[in-house]
Amino acid sequence: MRWTKQSEQFVYGNRWFRVHLADVELPDGRHLDHFLIRQRPVAAATVVNAAEEVLLLWRHRFITDTWGWELPAGVVEDGEDPERAAARELEEESGWRPGPLQHLLSTEPSNGLSDAVHHVYWGESAEWTGEPVDGFESSRREWVPLKLVPDLVSQGQVPAATMAAALLLLHRMREE
Secondary structure: OOOEEEEEEEEEEOOOEEEEEEEEEOOOOOEEEEEEEEEOOEEEEEEEOOOOEEEEEEEEEOOOOEEEEEOOEEEOOOOOOHHHHHHHHHHHHHOEEEOOEEEEEEEOOOOOOEOOOEEEEEEOOEEEOOOOOOHHHOOEEEEEEHHHHHHHHHOOOOOOHHHHHHHHHHHHHHHO
16 A cells, blocks of 8 residues: 655745655556645754653744644754754753753654654753743743643643653653
8 A cells, every 4th residue: 555656846945844746656556646845854852850840831823823832842953963953942942951861752743744753852950041042932931740741731732743742751751
C-alpha cells in the first residue's frame, strides 16, 4: 500500500514554509495531485523544577482563535543544532536560561500534509535572566504543577498535539 511520488513542483514559498504540488501514484496505478507543505524543523523546551512544576506559556493562537498552554518553541535556524535552538527559544520566550537539556521526543505533527518535525527537550534547572526578549509570544509564563498536566490536556488547555504529547510523556517519566 505504498504511495509513490512521481514528481514534485514548487508552488509558493516564504521564510516559514514552501508549498509544493506532487504527482502521486497510488498502489492501484491511479494518479492524484497532492499538495504538501515543506517546513523547517521546530525545537521546543521546558524545565521541571525541584517542586515538580513545569514552565509553560499561556498564549493565544489567532488562526484557531484558541488559548492554551504551550512550551517555548521556534524554528531551527539553518545550521543550528535543534537542542541549541530549543534552549535559545526557551530563554527568548520565557526569560529562563535552561541548564543541560535532554531530548524528550520528536514528532511529525501532520505527516499527511507536511514534512515538519518538532524536537522537544527538557531540563531540570534554569536561571532567570530577566524579562523575555519575545514577551509578545505569550500573555504569561508560569510554573504549573506537573501533576495537573493530564487534566489540562483532557480539558483542551494544551491544544497543540506535540505539546500535549511531550507534556504527557514528561508527566509519565517523572511519575516513575
